[in-house]
Amino acid sequence: AVESSDSEEEDLVSYGSALQPLQDGERIKKPVPLQEQTVKDAKGRYQRFHGAFTGGFSAGYFNTVGTKEGWTPSAFISSRQKRADRTILGPEDFMDEEDLSEFGIAPKDITTTDDFASKAKDRIKEKARQIAGVVAPIPGTTAFDDLIGPSKITVGVELLRKMGWKEGQGIGPRVKRKPCRQKPDPTVKIYGCALPPGLSEGSEDEEDEYQPENVTFAPKDVIPVDLTPKDNVHGLGYKGLDPSQALFGVSGREHLNLFTGGSEETSNLLDDLRHSKGRKLGITGQAFGVGALEEEDDDIYATDTLSKYDTVLKDEEPGDGLYGWTAPKQYKSKKRPERDFKYIGKILDGFSLASKSSAPIKIYPPPSLPRNYRPVHYFQPVIIAGNENCHLQKALEESTGKLESDPAQQSRHALNAAQRREQLGETELKGPAPSILEYLSEKDRERLKEMKQASEQQMKAKIVSQQSPKNRFQPASPAAAAHKWRMPLGGELATAGSSDFKPFAKNPEKQKRYENFVKSLKKGEKDTLERFLDPNMTEWERGREQEEFFRAAMFYRSSNSTLSSRFTRAKYEDDVDKVEVPRDQENDIDDKETAVKMKMFGKLTRDKFEWHPDKLLCKRFNVRDPYPDSSVVGLPKVKRDKYSVFNFLTVPEPTTSVTQATNEKIQESNSLNKPKKPSRWDVSDKEKERKDSISEFISLARSKADVHQQPPVPATEECGTGTSEPLPTLVANEDKNQVEGNGRPPMDLFKAIFVSSSDEKSSSSEEESDEEQQPTTSERESETTKQVDVPDSSSSNVHESLTATTDSGISSLPTSKQELDATEEFGPKLPPAFSSGRFCKHLDRKEKHRKIRERHKTKKERKSKKEKKKKHKKQKNKGKHKNKKPEKDSSSDTTDSSDSLSDMDTTGLSPKELLRR
């Protein structure tokens, strides 16, 4: 603008701002007379000399303190609530608002302070100083300063500016100059005014070349003499390192080059960088230290070259800007072979290029894949049954040494009768539903059927290329599956191996296979299933079945804990018409129902569990935590004994065993003089069980299938007319009874004994009820006879005998089978004995009622009565005794009697107390 104005108005220069032209009719304002010129503050108050802060002006409210009313203390605020809010009064609290305004002593507005204002005057000096220090500077140092620094311009400078002066120009009339100047102009110039000051000098310089001739230029700025006194002890011409230089982060190499020669020529490489920075002033300065902002301290001694100090034995720096430790070494070393050539020119001193390159690392290529290679791994090629690949399968079997008897020549259509029947949906002539698990497995079975059908369709569709899809369907090859399953199963199966668990009871052959499978799995055989599988099954079915077996095994294992809580325990085939009641976690409901019906409360209806109360609950109840170590709250999920076999055997009836144990414990605690019974139950049984487990398993497995095949009616009748029955089934029954009996000895043995009672009660529920009745009856008896002295223990002979049978049956397990057989045989032979036993029970009940009635009577009376009863019983017992166990040793009797006596004593406590009340 100035330039143009200059050109237009020739030499007319106007200074100052023109007055506004007067309007017509407007009077010229009179100047305010001097006496009326008063100082007023913003509120119109006369400012007087008062107060401390603003030099006396306007302290307080109209020269008072505080408010209109004068100084009033602030209302009292309790510091209790507002302790934190209490402010520390600063001087601002005592200031007026004028003080805080722009011209007050404590302005709140943000203004540039002198520290940050650009020293317009000083800059010139500074510039001069810099110029003096620079050997060959590139002009334009002020550009950044103008950009960065705020300007606080003095009035003179402002005036000059308004007159067209630009900073950096000299003052005076403009002159013409030849536009071409040599580049290293030592002076700093700004050419022309059109360009904004922010442009870099280089570009300005470029423009200068094209300046038209008619342009006038301002005179050169006068470089003032540097008058700064030397007030330091540095040497002449010393300048500290320019921190801005360090700030730009020039790399070490650059510094090196800069400083090595001190000349610009060596740093040609990096000149572009420097140009962009637009500054190299002050770089030559020497410093004693390194500023905190500097990245590297290599350039402390500016004349040193880095090579002199390269004392570290390390990889050669590539010199490609990856200098320093930031560059990853691997990267460098990797790139080395190529780099060698690339950076030939930059090899450091002391190094020479290798004459021959190192031998390349030999790389062995991976073997080439066959064409038909599929990148999915199958454990073992599974041969689908089909005529076309039977040869292959044979070969495979031979190679793997499988014991499969039959390659699947016969297709899956060649099913056996049972399977066909099953597929047709016909119901088998089958015995009692032995287990609830069977029903579950039926679901499984249905699933299997579905799978089969689906796969059959698939097979039909892809009979030719039946490789992939079905193989995937099939979970894995049997061996792999076995591996897979054995891991989790491992130990548990070993325990759970021979079970009363019959998931495939519907299909006896399958069940048999399953049992064999489990057995062998227990032994840890690998190809367990193969040999047991149905030879006329296809491979697929076999695999399927195996998986099923595994699942069943797993299932059973888990069912011990989880499933058993939901369903009724697996019943045995002699329990004919059991209702499938969803099982409580506690014991069988139907057992208990019958027990309740018979009013036989006690052991049978009682379940005891370990229960973990919450810690806090214990605390609140002021009770010591019974399980201080356990973190379980509530019922523990799975509770197992140490003894695997025993554990397994008791698993179907965990609760009763527990109850027994607890009861016995209680008895123990109550009466310390009979440790016999618990010991027998706890220890001997376990041991014996463990001993006999294997043989039992075998026999069990052998017999189960047979038993299953038998229709229900024979099963029951078998007991009734037992002698005529073939022995093996009996054995099976007995075995099972044994197995069960370990869980709950008295019941099953009672069952075995009382089964043959030819009363109107033929159903097993009745039997069961009888059994359940038995212990309680015994206890009743014991109660009744509790007053009786020890010697006449014959009073409880019925009970005694019963328990004796059970005890002997269990305690002498090696011979138990025979014995049981014997009893079994004895049973049917002698119905009167059993009826008498039953009668005893009735009697007991009667007795009980009577007892209740008679409770208020004196004990002596009762004694006498019981004596009578005893006699009654004795007779029966004798008969029973004779019939039942002629071969039984008397020792067991005695022990049993003592046991029963112990029972009497212990159980007799509560009624006594009741009576006392």
Add this chain to the structure above:
Amino acid sequence: DGNYCLTCGSDKTLKLWNPHKGTALRTYQGHGYEVLDAAGSFDNSQICSGGADKAVALWDVTTGQVVRKYRGHAGKVNCVQFNEEATVIVSGSIDSTVRCWDCRSRRPDPIQVLDEAKDGISSVKLSAHEILTGSVDGRVRRYDLRMGQLCSDYIGSPITSVCFSKDGQCVLAASLDSTLRLLDKDTGELLGEYTGHRSTTYRLDCVLNEQDTHVGCASEDGHVYFWNLVEGSLALSLPVGQGVVQSLAFHPRLPCLLVATQGQVTLWREDTFQPE
């Protein structure tokens, strides 16, 4: 402690009475639905109640305000009980859980949930270290905190009410087959059986009297039946009203019986009764 009587009803309120004088002392409002059960603390300072609004409320007796409300049951709260020190409220609900609520802390969730029952809990009783629950699944469960045991006795028919005997040795359980059974606590044996009343549909209370000599139970025929505990013979049947006798409670120490029927609470006592 025998001086006060709490009633709760379908008018969503609890009422505190002096049964001896027949005066209503206070009414506690705050439940959203019917109040199904209430119990007082040992020091008469607090009341807990459970209602059909699935909440268990803890009341302050004097102010009548709800001190705390415990929500967490999924169903109606059938029964509530304080423990001995009134630090825990145990509530049983038809959601088949028994929940133990902490009165001390401000925990909104129960200390422990006893979810062993397979059906609704109809009755809960507490002793010093035992929680006795009767469930509709026909089981009487006794959680022994000291032993860390759960004893479950199968009764068969839905349990309507359970209670401890005063000596803590026996458990009385009333079930919907119109039978009361006295079970030995330790062994679960049946010590006595008491029949004669009618209890088939309602949740009726059974009690043992103050000296454990008699067993009492409400009946649906408007009578209260009493049996001799030992003999099991029907000792007395009190004709209380026409309808169902819902609840009854014995005085802790004195031969004094409270019977609730059809919106009435009647106090029965001997002629020679002398209030303390």
